[in-house]
Amino acid sequence: MMHNITVKVCMGTGGVAAGGGEVLDAFLNEISSEGIAASIEKRCSPGKVGCRGLCAKDVLVDVIIGNSKVTYQHVKTDMVPRIVKEHILESNPVLEWAVGEDYHNFHDRQQKVVLSDCGNIDPEDINAYAAVNGYIAARKVVTSMTPEDVISTIKMSGLRGRGGAGFPTGTKWEIAGKQDAKTKYLICNADEGDPGAFMDRSVIEGNPHAVIEGMIIGAYAIGADKGYVYIRAEYPLAVERLKKALDDARTENFLGKEIMGTSFNFDILIKLGAGAFVCGEETALIASIEGQRGMPRAKPPFPVYQGLWGKPTVINNVETLANVPYIMRNGPEWFASFGTEKSKGTKVFAITGKIKNSGLIEVPMGIPLREIIYDIGGGIEGGRQFKAVQTGGPSGGCIPADLLDTPVDFESLAKVGSIVGSGGMVVLDETDCMVNIAKFFLEFTRAESCGKCVPCRIGTKRLLEILERITKGEGKPGDIALLEEMSVDIKMASLCGLGQTAPNPVLSTIKYFRHEYEAHINEKRCPAGVCKDLLTYSVLEEFCKGCGACLRACPAGAIKGEKKKPHIIDPSVCIKCGACLDVCKFKAVKKE
Amino acid sequence: MREKLKSILEAYKKKEANIIYLLQKTEEVFGYLPREAVDFFADELGIAPSRFFGVATFYSQFHLNPRGRNIITACCGTACHVKGSERLINGLRQELRLAEGQETTEDMDVTLEKVNCVGACSIAPVFLINKKVYGKSTSDRLLKEVRAIRGAKGNDA
Numbered sequence: 001m002m003h004n005i006t007v008k009v010c011m012g013t014g015g016v017a018a019g020g021g022e023v024l025d026a027f028l029n030e031i032s033s034e035g036i037a038a039s040i041e042k043r044c045s046p047g048k049v050g051c052r053g054l055c056a057k058d059v060l061v062d063v064i065i066g067n068s069k070v071t072y073q074h075v076k077t078d079m080v081p082r083i084v085k086e087h088i089l090e091s092n093p094v095l096e097w098a099v100g101e102d103y104h105n106f107h108d109r110q111q112k113v114v115l116s117d118c119g120n121i122d123p124e125d126i127n128a129y130a131a132v133n134g135y136i137a138a139r140k141v142v143t144s145m146t147p148e149d150v151i152s153t154i155k156m157s158g159l160r161g162r163g164g165a166g167f168p169t170g171t172k173w174e175i176a177g178k179q180d181a182k183t184k185y186l187i188c189n190a191d192e193g194d195p196g197a198f199m200d201r202s203v204i205e206g207n208p209h210a211v212i213e214g215m216i217i218g219a220y221a222i223g224a225d226k227g228y229v230y231i232r233a234e235y236p237l238a239v240e241r242l243k244k245a246l247d248d249a250r251t252e253n254f255l256g257k258e259i260m261g262t263s264f265n266f267d268i269l270i271k272l273g274a275g276a277f278v279c280g281e282e283t284a285l286i287a288s289i290e291g292q293r294g295m296p297r298a299k300p301p302f303p304v305y306q307g308l309w310g311k312p313t314v315i316n317n318v319e320t321l322a323n324v325p326y327i328m329r330n331g332p333e334w335f336a337s338f339g340t341e342k343s344k345g346t347k348v349f350a351i352t353g354k355i356k357n358s359g360l361i362e363v364p365m366g367i368p369l370r371e372i373i374y375d376i377g378g379g380i381e382g383g384r385q386f387k388a389v390q391t392g393g394p395s396g397g398c399i400p401a402d403l404l405d406t407p408v409d410f411e412s413l414a415k416v417g418s419i420v421g422s423g424g425m426v427v428l429d430e431t432d433c434m435v436n437i438a439k440f441f442l443e444f445t446r447a448e449s450c451g452k453c454v455p456c457r458i459g460t461k462r463l464l465e466i467l468e469r470i471t472k473g474e475g476k477p478g479d480i481a482l483l484e485e486m487s488v489d490i491k492m493a494s495l496c497g498l499g500q501t502a503p504n505p506v507l508s509t510i511k512y513f514r515h516e517y518e519a520h521i522n523e524k525r526c527p528a529g530v531c532k533d534l535l536t537y538s539v540l541e542e543f544c545k546g547c548g549a550c551l552r553a554c555p556a557g558a559i560k561g562e563k564k565k566p567h568i569i570d571p572s573v574c575i576k577c578g579a580c581l582d583v584c585k586f587k588a589v590k591k592e
Numbered sequence: 593m594r595e596k597l598k599s600i601l602e603a604y605k606k607k608e609a610n611i612i613y614l615l616q617k618t619e620e621v622f623g624y625l626p627r628e629a630v631d632f633f634a635d636e637l638g639i640a641p642s643r644f645f646g647v648a649t650f651y652s653q654f655h656l657n658p659r660g661r662n663i664i665t666a667c668c669g670t671a672c673h674v675k676g677s678e679r680l681i682n683g684l685r686q687e688l689r690l691a692e693g694q695e696t697t698e699d700m701d702v703t704l705e706k707v708n709c710v711g712a713c714s715i716a717p718v719f720l721i722n723k724k725v726y727g728k729s730t731s732d733r734l735l736k737e738v739r740a741i742r743g744a745k746g747n748d749a
Contacts, residue, residue, distance in 0.1 A: 275651050393670070
């Protein structure tokens with residue numbers, strides 16, 4: 001029997017960067033070429049799909065013949081002819097290029113809700129989404145349910161906001177629904193500003209229609225007729241796919257006037273963020289949509305009472321909204337069967353940093369960190385020692401090895417001094433300096449503080465100055481206590497979430513890695529060998545062959561020596577860039 | 593320039609958009625926000641230039657100075673940071689002979705700028721060269737690309 005053949009090429013941001021576009025073209029070319037075309041072209045459809053999660057192995061390609069699927073990893077254009085010839089024409093998969101056990105481990109322990117169609121369907125084809133039951137939930141909601149029914153379904157599911165704060169979504173909708181106002185707004189917050197996080201980007205790139213469907217349902221529940229997606233301009237591919245998806249949804253009358261033959265009107269506009277982290281905060285985001293500097297204001301009144309242009313406004317995160325169609329389709333009990341007592345459902349995380357299988361994952365709430373890092377993530381790169389995992393970005397904290405059994409849910413992570421946040425997880429190993437990491441985040445929050453309130457504007461600057469001194473070897477006794485004291489004050493006195501959480505990276509690194517701070521301050525030593533001012537580079541005479549590689553690589557001209565004789569680094573000229581260490585093949589450069 | 597500014601203003605009026613939109617379009621057309629553009633809009637709309645600059649300096653997307661013909665964007669997200677982006681940036685700065693605080697080369701050929709996070713963390717460290725994404729960047733590969741850009745300019749001249 002002749003089976004249909006499907007080829008799926010990963011074209012998320014990771015896939016595109018690794019050459020996904022070229023690989024897809026190569027498949028199209030190869031298959032349409034003479035001889036091959038006649039035998040298979042009509043049955044074979046290569047297409048693009050969104051993020052598959054395991055971006056470290058991109059370009060990932062699925063070849064599906066009938067019911068049998070083989071996934072290839074690290075696919076390059078020159079591998080395509082052989083895959084087409086042996087696998088597609090002769091039904092002999094090229095197993096040496098197929099994914100291995102780690103790919104299956106990566107996927108098998110996940111529980112996909114939001115990502116269930118992401119990476120399987122063509123994100124630019126509304127029919128592909130319809131084929132996996134897309135827009136069925138929205139149709140059912142607007143044609144046969146009352147807003148109150150929708151809200152009670154979402155409340156029963158236990159869905160909480162995925163943007164960081166974890167506020168119950170159903171409750172938010174209920175309050176907005178009760179507001180007696182002619183105009184209400186629903187805003188999708190896609191201003192994913194946390195460095196180290198790309199969940200929302202991947203969801204929009206991989207399945208934009210799920211977000212749109214979630215927005216239709218949400219808007220119906222609260223009685224909004226206009227929606228906005230506030231999305232970062234730094235995400236060009238996501239913006240492009242979202243635009244196309246909105247156009248297609250309008251054509252199908254899923255958006256616009258009298259949606260699906262009912263009296264309900266709803267349309268969605270895209271607003272491009274202009275690059276300000278603080279605009280993830282609700283009131284700042286609203287100011288930005290209104291065309292002003294994105295500065296937060298004091299709450300209350302909360303946006304559900306007075307938001308955009310003074311009207312009741314619900315702001316939900318991308319992942320929250322993308323959960324909604326699946327909850328409406330499969331029922332609240334199904335959703336609530338995942339996760340823990342207080343944190344229901346699943347959560348998407350971006351695991352990156354010093355981890356083998358870096359990428360995008362979705363797991364049930366409550367899964368222990370250890371399982372994410374070792375079973376799904378495959379452990380630490382290069383066989384080095386795990387040191388900490390940073391969760392929640394600049395508002396979160398670092399969790400050390402002895403707390404790896406902490407379950408990942410809103411309450412448990414807060415208990416250990418971090419947060420779930422939007423879902424970024426950056427894994428750090430023994431070569432990362434925790435004081436440097438704290439400094440990195442303070443540089444970020446200092447730059448992104450809007451400047452409206454004093455504790456945040458001046459507090460983050462002073463914290464950063466102290467951290468800079470410590471990493472330069474100019475730390476003083478009492479610095480740690482000062483950092484702690486200021487952190488507590490900044491958290492208490494700041495106006496918005498940015499300032500209230502900015503000290504978290506400092507507090508959590510002091511709590512779990514105080515000895516590293518002490519080594520910097522008391523011994524003027526950076527144990528991880530990161531802080532430049534505390535390092536010296538020297539040549540180990542017994543290993544140096546005098547090849548001259550370091551001498552040529554040194555941008556400062558700090559290395560002297562004759563050919564075939566041990567070289568010397570002049571510490572007064574050395575700029576500590578590490579170029580010599582990188583080029584030395586004989587391990588003769590020592591960093592301490 | 594006036595003609596271009598007029599058409600941006602027309603689009604703005606038609607869409608009933610806000611001044612962020614106006615500045616984004618201007619940036620799209622000119623690559624930065626020329627002083628003349630802000631003065632023109634301020635006059636036409638009766639809005640103080642300070643309001644435009646207030647918005648322009650708040651968001652990192654806007655630039656008040658002309659930028660180079662080629663734009664290299666260095667991602668400074670957490671994953672890129674721990675994967676050594678700082679050293680790669682320093683290497684590029686040396687190659688481009690950029691002084692402290694300088695972003696654009698003297699000949700206006702290349703601008704090297706930092707962004708918070710481009711959200712491609714699993715292929716860190718990430719650089720964008722003229723909007724094309726380069727993942728798992730190494731010093732060698734970046735220098736090769738930069739020299740290719742610089743060399744191409746040499747041939748044109």
